[in-house]
Amino acid sequence: MTEGGLRGNRYESAHHKGTKTQRTICTKCGERAIISQRYSGQHLCRDHFVQDFERRVADTVQKNNMVRDGERISVAVSGGKDSTALLFCLRRILAKRDVELVAVTVDEGIAGYRDDTIEAAKAIAQQLGIEQHIVSFREEYGYELDEMVPGKKVAPCTYCGVFRKSALNQAAKRLGTDKVATGHNLDDEAQTIMMNYLKGDIERLMRFRPWRAQRGLVPRIKPLREMPEKEIALYCMVNEVFTESRECPYAQLSLRADVRDMLNTLESQFPGTKHSTLQGFEKIVARAQGSYAQMELAACKECGEPCVKVLCKACELLESLKN
Secondary structure: OOOHHHOOOHHHOOOOOOOOHHHOEOOOOOOEOOEEEOOOOEEEOHHHHHHHHHHHHHHHHHHOOOOOOOOEEEEEOOOOHHHHHHHHHHHHHOOOOOOEEEEEEEEOOOOOOHHHHHHHHHHHHHHHOOOEEEEEHHHHHOOOHHHHOOOOOOOHHHHHHHHHHHHHHHHHHHOOOOEEEOOOOHHHHHHHHHHHHHHOOHHHHHHOOOOOOEOOEOOEEOOOOOOOHHHHHHHHHHOOOOOOOOOOOOOOOOHHHHHHHHHHHHHHHOOOHHHHHHHHHHHHHHHHOOOOOOOOOEEOOOOOOEEOOOOOHHHHHHHHHHO
């Protein structure tokens, strides 16, 4: 999609109320701006937006020591905008480093939704010349997600989240990769933090930011954790890798959907809310470090994956499905 093709698109509307984006000039060069970052006060043209986006992702990777030379990284690529932007951006910012990227796509088995995104995942991996591996719930666990959820009290997102994490971890070990990169963005991070605040689950909140690697658990990195969802979509558009996809049919059946709407409303009224939520959490983690000991993980007696109890959460859910 060309820059002109962005006019009228909803992702171009992140500007000051009453201001027309096409009349706004870039803060850095005077060209027409395609985005106004209300939280930073910057207006950016296409080229400076891409530079700003990639610089910020590179800064996140560097300051958190996410990637080291010589590593092989599994990139979770679902085919949606976040994972597409993740793979595309990492390919560019790591181009001159001795780092190998491998795309891993998980097929949960969601009729009418996952088929299209898997094709999109294949397309971006092929375009970038990156090795891709597809793993499915059916092959790994014997069930598709659509078969797991009918008539169950457990939320669909619980099944999906647990089995996706397990599938990605096992795939990463089979592929001999050192890290698993996921496309979690600023919106995702702020939502997760707020959900744990609302539940009063401080222990889980502290586990959200692990301090060290655990045996059997491939370390995870989130290079997009400081990037707003709308900017990720715009980044895909201007680089012509955006694929329109439907929302997961199970997405509205969770607390996350309500928290997402709440945070979006607050961000609209008070720009920077999502950034301050993440930054406030980081300060809490820094001050609480040492107060909450990181739990030692054992090996699941059924599958050998890391777990807290005798069985890992994936095997617990599988046992309940069989019963």
